[in-house]
């Protein structure tokens with residue numbers, strides 16, 4: 001039968017053979033000399049062993065993880081809304097000018113672009129469409145990334161993640177589409 005007791009130096013629970021009762025032993029934890037008791041000591045303390053996590057700790061870790069995932073989705077959705085707002089700002093500024101353009105100009109993106117630049121230059125709105133375009137690209141990419149992270153982490157259960165992915169993803173597609181159009185020769189030729 002083994003004797004369990006606490007080391008008098010470091011308080012760790014040690015176990016020794018019965019024939020070591022009352023003798024000096026070297027503690028395996030602190031490596032200092034301690035004395036084993038004459039007979040087994042009744043103890044409720046477990047011999048050094050990592051205790052399992054309490055259920056409430058597991059639950060709170062889960063909750064923290066879930067709220068982090070939810071935050072990804074919500075931030076993604078906010079980015080998607082900003083991206084959409086940037087697009088709307090550009091449309092609200094550019095559309096009225098485009099409608100004033102002569103109808104034959106509307107057929108030709110290059111002429112239309114020159115017309116827009118001409119009308120906007122010198123106006124206080126000059127830099128706004130460019131800033132809005134940059135904002136849209138930035139926020140839609142950020143929104144799409146956060147949305148996808150949120151959906152992957154939550155297994156598709158986070159509604160904010162869906163909003164972020166769909167809205168921002170749509171804007172990214174739109175932006176890639178117009179880039180492709182530009183690359184295929186219709187695009188901005190510069191003033």
Ligand SMILES: [Zn+2]
Pocket residue numbers: 007008009010011012027028029030031032034
């Ligand atoms: Zn010790």
